[in-house]
Amino acid sequence: MPDNDDLALLTQYAGGDESAFTRLVERYINLVYSTALRQVCNPSQAEEITQAVFIILTRKAKLISPKTILSGWLYQTTRLTAANFLRSEIRRQHREQEAYMQSTLAESDPAAWEHITPLLDEAMGRLGETDRNAILLRFFENKTPPEVATALKLNEAAARKRLSRALEKLRKFFTKRGVVLPVAVLTAAISANSVQAAPGGLAATISASAVKGAAVAATVSTLVKGTLKLMTYAKFKMALWIGAGIVLAGGTTTLVLAGGGASGDLTGQIIQFAQDRYASMTSYSDRGESVAVVNGSTLTTEFTVKLARPNLYRIEWSQATEYMTNGGVVWSAGNGDFMVGRFELLNRGGKATQFKDQEAALSSATGISGGAAATIPGTFFKLNWGDQLGAPVSNYRLQPDGKVDDLDCYVLSRELKKGVTRTLWIGKRDFLIHQVRSVTSAKVMADVLAAAIKTHPELAAHQMNLPKTEELTATETHTDIVVNPKLVAADFTR
Secondary structure (H helix, E strand, C coil), X not given: CCHHHHHHHHHHHHCCCHHHHHHHHHHHHHHHHHHHHHHHCCHHHHHHHHHHHHHHHHHHHHHCCCCCCHHHHHHHHHHHHHHHHCCCHHHHHHHHHHHHHHHHHHHCXXXXXXXXXXXXXXXXXXXXXXXXXXXXXXXXCCCCHHHHHHHHCCCHHHHHHHHHHHHHHHHHHHHHCCCCCCHHHHHHHHHHHCCCCCCCCHHHHHHHHHHCCCCCCHHHHHHHHHHHHHHHHHHHHHHHHHHXXXXXXXXXXXXXXXXXXXXXXXXXXXXXXXXXXXXXXXXXXXXEEEEEEECCEEEEEEXXXXXXXXXXXXXXXXXXXXXXXXXXXXXXXXXXXXXXXXECCCCEECCCEEECXXXXXXXXXXXXXXXXXXXXXXXXXXXXXXXXXXXCHHHCEEEEEEEECCEEEEEEEEEEECCEEEEEEEECCCCCEEEEEEEECHHHHHHHHHHHHHHCHHHHHHHHHCCCCCCEEEEEEEEEEEECCCCCHHHHCC
């Protein structure tokens, strides 16, 4: 049976066909079990986690988007369920296992897989959704590049490039933790070892418990309830991030490019040169990453930006947290301004929304794109809501020089509004924005939380279980910048 019938099987199950669910269990049980086993290092506990994941699938079957890669959904749900499990004494045992593996690395040179095992799932969790799905399809499921391309709805060249970038991110993650392996060795180890056979009879047990309601162990029932609660908690935190993004994007209405400063003022000259540089461009492209941290939780947004005058743009993003993923795109190909996204918080996606103009589309996308729709597009198009460079120069403070990767930068900061500050890293050679850091105080975040609860009353029931809201730090980094690339209208279509 071809893999692209996962949705059909879920639909059949939702219609009452229990055999369809059994076929899905048989197809993916090894992937789920292996992922759980790496997390808890205990076969019996991994079996319980695997049962819990497929029970959750039965409860979410009707809500899964047609665009979802089911192996990716199951992988993330397994990671979440295992994390929930490890909140007990198992978490202590897992830390001891990781400490043992690290000491082993220092003493000898065991097989590559032994180096990778305790770190692999954390590394996978740091990837964006599309990158993670690409790795899962290619090396966990051993799909060919053409099959990966088909599943991700990319051409083969784009799929290969996506895989290459994702592997490089994994390699860098391992290197920072003392595991230095060539990409070829890394991929060979993952392909050969990442998926192991689940115990015999487990699939039948899962089908009986998940579909037919057979009795399950108390630990499995507790896992299901706890994981579903964490999924709701993830929605709560997503509301915080979206609200904070809107605060950062729409805090003022000062013109973005409103002039420089006195010629002898270094800060004014930097701002003026940067304004002039963007104003001189006919087109622009980059890719990057925005990392937001609040209450010990991280939201990573990967994005690409393409811009051209007079009104051509395409900003695409994907987001990953420990518990959930989202994505979207806002664009204009010269025939209107549109946005579409898959927003788990809002339980909608796929249908494009048309806006009255460029400013409305980009500003609406800002709060859910990790800021990708604001900083560079707002400066390039001289919009009056982004306020990246347009405040009076006297409001900026020149900080000690810094670097973004190996690029020397001027560093300027200012207060956007009470409790919200922004810092810019502007290249000394090219006068382009390479990094933006916004810090929102705990007080402002508390106000954002209150607004989120007012907008989504169903979240109020979980407020008592949340830690006290801390400040939000969001760092947006732009790389692979190309000035005046050759772009055509087709580059901006959905």
